[in-house]
Amino acid sequence: MQKMAKTKNKLVTVTINGEQITVPAGTTILEAAKQAGFKIPTLCHHPDLKPRATCRLCLVEVKGQRRLQTACNTPVREGNEIITNSAEVREARKTILELILADHPQDCLKCSRNQNCELQKLADEYQIRENPFVVSAKNLPLEDSNPAIVRDMNKCVKCGRCVEVCQEIQQVGAINTANRSLAYGISTAFEEELADSTCTYCGQCVTVCPVGALKEKDDxxxxxxxxxxxxxxxxxxxxxxxxxxxxxxxxxxxxxxxxxxxxxxxxxxxxxxxxxxxxxxxxxxxxxxxxxxxxxxxxxxxxxxxxxxxxxxxxxxxxxxxxxxxxxxxxxxxxxxxxxxxxxxxxxxxxxxxxxxxxxxxxxxxxxxxxxxxxxxxxxxxxxxxxxxxxxxxxxxxxxxxxxxxxxxxxxxxxxxxxxxxxxxxxxxxxxxxxxxxxxxxxxxxxxxxxxxxxxxxxxxxxxxxxxxxxxxxxxxxxxxxxxxxxxxxxxxxxxxxxxxxxxxxxxxxxxxxxxxxxxxxxxxxxxxxxxxxxxxxxxxxxxxxxxxxxxxxxxxxxxxxxxxxxxxxxxxxxxxxxxx
Amino acid sequence: MKDFMNELRKEQVLKIIKEKGATKENLLTILLTIQEASGRNYVHREWAKWVAEELGLPLSKVYDVLTFYAMFSTKPRGKYVLEICHSAPCHVAKSAAVVQMFTEELGIKMGETTADNLFTLQYTSCVGACDIGPVVKIGEKVYGNLTRDKVAQIIQTYREGASCLN
Missing domain, CATH: 3.40.50.1780 (Rossmann fold)
Structure with a gap:
C-alpha cells in the first residue's frame, strides 16, 4: 500500500508552450499537452491501443533534445520544456502529411470515409493544397470476396492500428505487417484472402482504421x-x-x-x-x-x-x-x-x-x-x-x-x-x-x-x-x-x-x-x-x-x-x- | 496442387523444428534450415504453417519474418542463388559488368531462375568482401575479383555439382 501511494504521488512538472503543468510520472507528452489544453495531431495513435509511433505526426520540440520527439510514446520528464506548435514542428508535420498523401489515392469524393476520415481532417488542418511530392497512386485490387469486410490497401496509411487489435487485443492474427521499405504494408499471411485466413470478421480492425482502407461490405x-x-x-x-x-x-x-x-x-x-x-x-x-x-x-x-x-x-x-x-x-x-x-x-x-x-x-x-x-x-x-x-x-x-x-x-x-x-x-x-x-x-x-x-x-x-x-x-x-x-x-x-x-x-x-x-x-x-x-x-x-x-x-x-x-x-x-x- | 510435397514432407519439417527447438527464438534458424533443405531455396506456405503451429505463432507473424528478410523467399528459386553485390564498392568495381556476364552466361535476367531450376540471379547488399569486389555470394561462399572466365568457371563447377573452393 505504501509503495502504491509513493508511485501515485510521484509527479512531474513540465512546461508546455510556456504553460507549467504537473502530471503523474509516466504521462506521455501527448496526454500532458492535452491536459494543458494543447492538441497534438495524431494518426497512428489510438487512445485504447499501445502506441506504435509509426506515423510521426505527433512530433514536438523538447528543449535540449537534438531531434523532434514523438509525443504519443515519449513520457514527460521533470523540467521538460516542450513546444508543440513551433514553425519547425508545423513544417515537419506538414511534410509528413505530404509524404503520406503522396502515397494515397486522391479520390476523397468516392471514399466511404469522406468527411469522416482522420487523414482528410489533418490534411485540412494543415492546409495541404499542392503536394510537392510526386503522387504515386498504387493500383492494388480491392478485396471484397467475403460477405463482411472489404479491404482497399490502396488507401492504407500503414498506421498499424488494425494489426494491433487483430494481433494483440483479439489475438486472431489474421493480418500483420509484411515486407519492408517501399513494399512494407499490412497483409494476411501469404496474401491470402480474409476468408482463407484466421479472420473472424469481428470488424475491430474496421472500427480503428483512420481512413477508408477497411470497411464493411456495403449492402x-x-x-x-x-x-x-x-x-x-x-x-x-x-x-x-x-x-x-x-x-x-x-x-x-x-x-x-x-x-x-x-x-x-x-x-x-x-x-x-x-x-x-x-x-x-x-x-x-x-x-x-x-x-x-x-x-x-x-x-x-x-x-x-x-x-x-x-x-x-x-x-x-x-x-x-x-x-x-x-x-x-x-x-x-x-x-x-x-x-x-x-x-x-x-x-x-x-x-x-x-x-x-x-x-x-x-x-x-x-x-x-x-x-x-x-x-x-x-x-x-x-x-x-x-x-x-x-x-x-x-x-x-x-x-x-x-x-x-x-x-x-x-x-x-x-x-x-x-x-x-x-x-x-x-x-x-x-x-x-x-x-x-x-x-x-x-x-x-x-x-x-x-x-x-x-x-x-x-x-x-x-x-x-x-x-x-x-x-x-x-x-x-x-x-x-x-x-x-x-x-x-x-x-x-x-x-x-x-x-x-x-x-x-x-x-x-x-x-x-x-x-x-x-x-x-x-x-x-x-x-x-x-x-x-x-x-x-x-x-x-x-x-x-x-x-x-x-x-x-x-x-x-x-x-x-x-x-x-x-x-x-x-x-x-x-x-x-x-x-x- | 500439392507441389510442395515433392520437396519436403511434414515429418522432415517437424524434425527440423524439433532439432532446432520449438521456441519462438529459433524461428529464424528453423526457417533458414527449411529453406536450405527444400533444395529450391524457398519456404512454402504449408511448411510455414507447420512452423507456426509448432511454435504457437500466427501464420501472419511467420509471413512477416519471411518477407522482412531478403534472404528468404516464399517462391521457389534455383538450387543455387547467385547474389551479386550492388553496394557502392562493388558498383565502383563494375558489378554491372558482372551482372551482364552472369545474365549472358545463364540466359536469364536478374530475379529469374534458369529452366533447369539450378540457378537464380539476384542482388545483395554488401557482404563485407569489398577488398575483392566485385563479388558474388552463393550460399555461404563469396567469390571475388570476378572476370568473365571466372564467372564461366564458377557456373561450370556448380553445374557439375561439385563444390568449388575460392
Whole structure:
C-alpha cells in the first residue's frame, strides 16, 4: 500500500508552450499537452491501443533534445520544456502529411470515409493544397470476396492500428505487417484472402482504421432495392446495441438512447414492420437456460459456452474446433428471428415466406457473414436476407433526408415488439449471462429473485466471474469480452483446469456495444456510456426477466409446441463445423 | 496442387523444428534450415504453417519474418542463388559488368531462375568482401575479383555439382 501511494504521488512538472503543468510520472507528452489544453495531431495513435509511433505526426520540440520527439510514446520528464506548435514542428508535420498523401489515392469524393476520415481532417488542418511530392497512386485490387469486410490497401496509411487489435487485443492474427521499405504494408499471411485466413470478421480492425482502407461490405443498395420492390414484404429487426449508438452518427452524445427515433426512421424508410431482436433475445434465454440446466443435470459438456456472437463462433470454429461441443446449440437472436419471421410470422400475417424479406440492423460485421451460412435456412429460405451495420443504417437515414433529431418516438410492431430488460442488456458484455442467471435462478429456486442486478458480471473488464447459489448448488460463471480474453478461458478448458459451468463470450471488447459495425471513433469512455444506457433501459423496463415475456410464451403455445419437436428445434438451434485453420 | 510435397514432407519439417527447438527464438534458424533443405531455396506456405503451429505463432507473424528478410523467399528459386553485390564498392568495381556476364552466361535476367531450376540471379547488399569486389555470394561462399572466365568457371563447377573452393 505504501509503495502504491509513493508511485501515485510521484509527479512531474513540465512546461508546455510556456504553460507549467504537473502530471503523474509516466504521462506521455501527448496526454500532458492535452491536459494543458494543447492538441497534438495524431494518426497512428489510438487512445485504447499501445502506441506504435509509426506515423510521426505527433512530433514536438523538447528543449535540449537534438531531434523532434514523438509525443504519443515519449513520457514527460521533470523540467521538460516542450513546444508543440513551433514553425519547425508545423513544417515537419506538414511534410509528413505530404509524404503520406503522396502515397494515397486522391479520390476523397468516392471514399466511404469522406468527411469522416482522420487523414482528410489533418490534411485540412494543415492546409495541404499542392503536394510537392510526386503522387504515386498504387493500383492494388480491392478485396471484397467475403460477405463482411472489404479491404482497399490502396488507401492504407500503414498506421498499424488494425494489426494491433487483430494481433494483440483479439489475438486472431489474421493480418500483420509484411515486407519492408517501399513494399512494407499490412497483409494476411501469404496474401491470402480474409476468408482463407484466421479472420473472424469481428470488424475491430474496421472500427480503428483512420481512413477508408477497411470497411464493411456495403449492402444498403440491396435493401433499397428490396424496399422499392412492391412484391416484397420487407421487415426489419434491430439489435439491442444499435439503439444506444446510432445517435452518434447524428451528432448526439455517446450513449444517447434513440430507440423511438430509430423505429420512426425505419418506418419512414419504408419497412413494413419494425421488429426488435430483443424479442428473440428473450427466446434465446429460454432455450439457453434449458440447455444449461439439462447439461448440469445430465452432467453434459461443461462449461456451456454462449453462441450469440458470430465473430466468436468463427473464432472457435477456426482456432479451437476441438471445443465446439461446449458451445450452446442455440442460434443467435438474429438467426432465431429470421427463422421465425419466415415461418411463425408468415403464417400469422398470411404472407408467403418467399415474399418476406428480412433485414437486420446490427452493431456487427460478422453478422453479415452469419446470415449467409448455409445452415441458416431452416425456414426453407435464407432466414435473414441482409444485415446492415449501425453505420449503414445511419447512411440510409441521411440519404432519405430524415431529420433524425426531429423524428417522433415510434414503437416496435407486434408480434416481435415486446421484450424485457434482460434482452436489452444482451448488447453489453455480461448481459447474456445476467439475463440467463435471472431466468435460471427463478426456474431452479422456484422463487422470485429479489436483486436482479448481477453487478459482478458488468463492466469493461476483460474477464469477469461470479458464483451463484442455485438452490444449494454453487454455479460458477465467467464472462469474457474480446477474443484475446476468450482465448485465456479456452486454454483453461483445454488444459482441463476450467472451474466454470457457464461462460459468456463476446468477440468484441465491451460486447456488441463495441461491435465492428458501430459508429467510428468510439473510445473506451464512449463505450462505457453505451453500456450505461443499456443498463438504464433495463432498470426502467417493466419486465426484466426473459421468462416473463408473454409474447415469447405465446410463440411457444401457438407455434413451437404445435409443430414437430424436431422442426421447432431446427428453427431455434444450429450446429457448428470444424474449420481449423 | 500439392507441389510442395515433392520437396519436403511434414515429418522432415517437424524434425527440423524439433532439432532446432520449438521456441519462438529459433524461428529464424528453423526457417533458414527449411529453406536450405527444400533444395529450391524457398519456404512454402504449408511448411510455414507447420512452423507456426509448432511454435504457437500466427501464420501472419511467420509471413512477416519471411518477407522482412531478403534472404528468404516464399517462391521457389534455383538450387543455387547467385547474389551479386550492388553496394557502392562493388558498383565502383563494375558489378554491372558482372551482372551482364552472369545474365549472358545463364540466359536469364536478374530475379529469374534458369529452366533447369539450378540457378537464380539476384542482388545483395554488401557482404563485407569489398577488398575483392566485385563479388558474388552463393550460399555461404563469396567469390571475388570476378572476370568473365571466372564467372564461366564458377557456373561450370556448380553445374557439375561439385563444390568449388575460392
Amino acid at each position: 444498403t443498395a440491396r435493401v433499397w432495392q428490396a424496399l422499392n420492390n412492391p412484391e416484397l414484404h420487407v421487415v426489419v429487426q434491430t439489435a439491442p446495441a444499435v439503439r444506444v449508438a446510432l445517435g452518434e452518427e447524428f451528432g448526439q452524445k455517446p450513449g444517447s438512447i434513440t430507440t423511438g427515433k430509430m423505429i420512426a426512421a425505419l418506418k419512414r424508410l419504408g419497412f413494413a414492420k419494425v421488429f426488435d431482436t430483443n424479442f428473440t433475445a428473450d427466446l434465446t434465454i429460454i432455450e439457453e437456460s434449458r440447455e444449461l440446466l439439462k447439461r448440469l443435470k445430465d452432467k453434459g459438456d461443461l462449461p456451456l459456452l454462449t453462441s450469440c456472437s458470430p465473430g466468436w463462433i468463427n473464432f472457435i470454429e477456426k482456432m479451437y474446433p476441438e471445443l465446439l461441443k461446449h458451445v450452446s446449440t442455440c442460434k443467435s437472436p438474429q438467426q432465431m428471428f429470421g427463422a421465425l419471421a419466415k415461418t411463425y410470422y408468415a403464417d400469422k400475417a398470411q404472407i408467403p415466406a418467399e415474399k418476406i424479406f428480412v433485414v437486420s440492423i446490427m452493431p456487427c460485421t460478422a453478422k453479415k457473414y452469419e446470415c449467409t451460412r448455409p445452415e441458416m435456412k431452416s425456414s426453407g429460405y435464407q432466414d435473414v436476407d441482409v444485415v446492415l451495420t449501425t453505420r449503414e443504417l445511419a447512411q440510409m437515414i441521411k440519404q432519405s433526408g430524415l431529420d433524425f433529431a426531429a423524428l417522433p418516438e415510434a414503437e416496435y410492431d407486434e408480434p416481435f415488439g415486446v421484450s424485457t430488460g434482460a434482452a436489452t442488456i444482451f448488447g453489453a458484455t455480461g448481459g447474456v449471462m445476467e439475463a440467463a442467471l435471472r431466468t435460471v435462478y427463478e426456474t431452479v429456486a422456484g422463487k422470485t429473485l429479489e436483486d436482479l442486478d448481477f453487478k459482478m458480471v458488468r463492466g469493461l473488464d476483460g474477464i469477469k466471474e461470479a458464483t451463484v447459489d442455485l438452490a444449494g448448488k454453487k454455479v460458477k460463471v465467467a464472462v469474457a469480452n474480446g477474443l484475446g480474453n476468450a482465448k485465456i478461458l479456452l486454454e483453461m478448458i483445454k488444459a482441463g483446469k476450467c472451474k466454470y459451468h457457464f461462460i459468456e463470450i463476446m468477440a468484441c471488447p465491451g460486447g456488441c456495444i463495441g461491435g465492428g459495425g458501430q459508429p467510428f471513433g468510439a473510445t473506451k469512455a464512449d463505450k462505457e456510456k453505451r453500456l450505461e444506457s443499456l443498463y438504464a433501459i433495463d432498470k426502467k423496463s417493466k419486465l426484466r426477466k426473459s421468462h416473463e415475456n408473454l409474447a415469447v410464451t405465446q410463440v411457444y403455445d401457438d407455434f413451437l409446441r404445435k409443430t414437430l419437436d424436431i422442426y421447432a428445434h431446427e428453427l431455434l438451434h444450429t450446429y457448428y463445423s470444424d474449420r481449423k485453420h
